[in-house]
Amino acid sequence: MLTKDELEQFWAEGNKTYLDHISIDCVVFGFHEGQMKVLMLKSKNEKDWYLPGGFLKIEEPIDDAANRILKDRTGLEKIFLRQFRVFAAPDRTKHHNDLYHDNPFFKQRFISVGYYALVDFFDVTPTADAFSEVCTWRDLEDLPTFQLDHELIFNTALDTLRLQLSYQPIGYNLMPKEFTMPELQKLYETILGKKLDRRNFQRRMLGFGILNKLDQTRKGGAHKAPYLYSFDLENYKAALKEGLKSGW
């Protein structure tokens, strides 16, 4: 439990350091071998859980702020990070406005800029913040109760990520350097939460022109050794910017 003194010190500092009315919330999706989780924090003062977040420093670029917040919670730098939506319902922080009503910083209306991030959860050291007793990965099938509008933020991030698979490449920071087509398909299936047709997946993925087929095959299995692929980084980066070739 945070003491009143701790809170007051934090917010006295907050008022000098951060821009009023702007917050940042991050949906960090963690992947590893067919599993998908989301990074969450358990509040000290409340029973509910929340997404990693923070505020924007007075002169700080907003992407830098999101990276700073994520570095504090994950230990990672240069995370794949995308701004995806602003959450701005006038009463979205009413619960906190009331709970921390002694504090002028927390009594404000906050417009929250939502980011999503994609990481390999084996690379991450989850680290609690001043308001949390624990920071940990939660399975998508076993999510806790969310604080404020954080369930909406989470669901919007997941919907956006799934939609963006239609025009945006994915996997560069989530796959090993060399991988088989079934391994890449597994990543897509994990994100989409459904099985995909093997032939359609391969045809479509090769059509994007973002993969290099390697000379080696994956040895050691009982079946015919599958081909290995790597990402064509130049085409991958172009597709991130301009959209996949599947477009019009």
Next chain:
Amino acid sequence: MLTKDELEQFWAEGNKTYLDHISIDCVVFGFHEGQMKVLMLKSKNEKDWYLPGGFLKIEEPIDDAANRILKDRTGLEKIFLRQFRVFAAPDRTKHHNDLYHDNPFFKQRFISVGYYALVDFFDVTPTADAFSEVCTWRDLEDLPTFQLDHELIFNTALDTLRLQLSYQPIGYNLMPKEFTMPELQKLYETILGKKLDRRNFQRRMLGFGILNKLDQTRKGGAHKAPYLYSFDLENYKAALKEGLKSGW
């Protein structure tokens, strides 16, 4: 030219009415029969042009604010409107911070929430605001010099719209109730700024399941009468929410 009194009155009011640090900028794309334009305003005090914009009232939902701003500039209500990005470079409004340095409201850092809108430009009555001498449609091939970071906002909106054609239906508020496939193709070509293959377009568009083929054909031309289509509104709305079937 705005007088000092006019400015002071506006901003004294602004300070009581609007939330600090948040602004809204709208990229309004106007279409009609193969043409695409963008709504812009010519500043009274400066040579450059800007996008329709405004501020967020203290208790106002942000989508309501964007709709209010667009109604003021276009006369239209219930415009197709999408939030697409936040623009937050710390120095993005430096020019105005300096130009209006006497005024506390305008001296702030503003985080601008970008929206794009799609309208038929024949439906619109462009209406200037207090800072502009004219509000009018500009051709995409003949754009003026933009104020502040408005060129970045415009380009980001156009890139986003083009990318979103891969997974989002378009045209319900831009096409007549009944239309031919070449007419719909023309809309896509106008947005993308390039020609598309007729057969691929038809095959892909029908695959989405958002069109009803009507019994009537378009009479009167020299060629074989083309079939008429209308949008299947139920499927169209589902695709707006969940993405087009072309997805994974």
